[in-house]
Each structure stands twice: as structure tokens, then as C-alpha cells.
Amino acid sequence: MPELPEVETVARSIKKEFLNCKILRVRVTDCRLREPVAVDYPSQIAGGVLQDVSRRGKYLLMRLRHAAASEVLFHLGMSGRMLLTTEFHPHERVRIEFDRGCLVFIDPRRFGFTRAGAHLADSLTLGPDALDISRAQLKAILTGKREIKEVLMMQNRIAGIGNIYASEILFVAGIHPLTPADAVTGQAVYRLQQAIYHVLREAIRLKGSSIADFYYGKAQQGGYQNRFKVYDREGASCITCGTKIIKIRQCGRSTWFCPQCQVR
Ligand SMILES: [Zn+2]
Structure with missing residues (x-):
């Protein structure tokens, strides 16, 4: 998607x-x-x-x-x-x-x-764009008991993130996907903002994931799918600690994360 x-x-x-x-x-x-x-x-x-x-x-x-x-x-x-x-x-x-x-x-x-x-x-009822959301804006949307991964995908709170990049961002930020949004505070907000920015920037630089969504007759590949750290890597080793990546279901969608690097 x-x-x-x-x-x-x-x-x-x-x-x-x-x-x-x-x-x-x-x-x-x-x-x-x-x-x-x-x-x-x-x-x-x-x-x-x-x-x-x-x-x-x-x-x-x-x-x-x-x-x-x-x-x-x-x-x-x-x-x-x-x-x-x-x-x-x-x-x-x-x-x-x-x-x-x-x-x-x-x-x-x-x-x-x-x-x-x-x-x-x-x-359009969109929250701040994920690419240039400020730390204050991010802090303001991290309210309530909804799980952080779900909140990251709510377009009226923060616009642009879907299932792939939500998993990737939470891994880079070291945040467990089941953490309630209001429990993401202090340094974790800063890490989350940095992760959002760096993951999305890197993906744009590589022209997105899987196949590019604009191409000339025949498919041209985006490059970010070769950089996935957790997405679609169930059972593979975490690039940081070697622990096996786990897949769970959240709101009807799959979430991938490292149980060692992403603590609640
Ligand atoms: Zn790990």
C-alpha cells in the first residue's frame, strides 16, 4: 500500500x-x-x-x-x-x-x-505531515490508551504513515508497538520523532518500497524493501541484537518487532 x-x-x-x-x-x-x-x-x-x-x-x-x-x-x-x-x-x-x-x-x-x-x-482531515511534525505536535497526539502503532497510522493525528513504516519507525525508536500512546513520554518522544524523520527520508531517497508507484511501461523498483529492519522479517534475526523478529496482529494488521530491542 x-x-x-x-x-x-x-x-x-x-x-x-x-x-x-x-x-x-x-x-x-x-x-x-x-x-x-x-x-x-x-x-x-x-x-x-x-x-x-x-x-x-x-x-x-x-x-x-x-x-x-x-x-x-x-x-x-x-x-x-x-x-x-x-x-x-x-x-x-x-x-x-x-x-x-x-x-x-x-x-x-x-x-x-x-x-x-x-x-x-x-x-482533508489530516494531522500534521509526518515528515515535518514537530516534537510538540508529536507530543500532543500521544494521548489516550490506544496502542502507539495504531496511533501512528491514524491520519487525522499524523499524516502519511501506514503499516510498513509504522513497524520500521517503532523499531528504530526502540518502542514496543503495544505501548499505550500516553506512555510514550520524555526521551521516547524525541527518539520517535527522529525515527519518523530518518526512516521516511531514507525511504524517499530510495524511491519507496517494493515497486515504485510511478513507472514507464514496465516496473521500476523502489529500494527500501531491501532495507526493512523488521517489516516482513518474522523469524529472521534482529540486525541489532540477533533476537528473532516476532509478528503479531494489531487492529487486523500485522506488526513486526524485536522483543529484545523494543521494550514496553
Ligand atoms: Zn533486537
């Missing part, structure tokens, strides 16, 4: 490829996404010129000028990807044809969506 580093990689790639390019045509191949694509979506953005591409949490935001809608918002959901291709893809949902090439939104599992309009970012 695309998280902050993957969406950031996609945003940068689209910006590099299509900045100042004009949208000639828009085709909604299949509107049945988590939120159906509006009937007037193509006419809202056709004729627009791409002014900027940015990211808010796990959302991708394209700013346009000379179009009826000033913004286009994408959420990649569980399996959404952006392709630069002129070829048809069996899971393609929306095709935006720029004067320099086509941007194709594919989403096999349909948990993503796209929307055109104005002030779309303001309508």
Missing part, C-alpha cells in the same frame, strides 16, 4: 515529467472507485496546465491553471499506481492525456479515488 515515501516519489515523478504541460483529453475508463469519479471530471480538468504537484499525507495534489477546476486530488488506496504509458492497461481507471504523454491511474482493487475541484486539500 502506498505510504508517504511512495506518494512523494510519485508526486516528484509527475512534476518532473509534466510540469507546465497542457491536458488535452481526459478519459474515465472505469468510474467505479471507492468514491465514483464524477461525471463532469473530464470537463473540469481538460485544457488545464499543470502548475504544481504536491503531497498531503498519502494524498497527491495536482494544481492546474486555465481549467474549470484548480485542483485534482488522488488517493492511491491499497493498490493504486500512476503509469506513464500510451498502452492500455487492464486495470486503468483514468487516463489524463498531456501534450507530452499520458498519465494513467490504475487501481486493481478500487480503494483509491480521484476528485477535481477547488480547495480540495482543505477538505
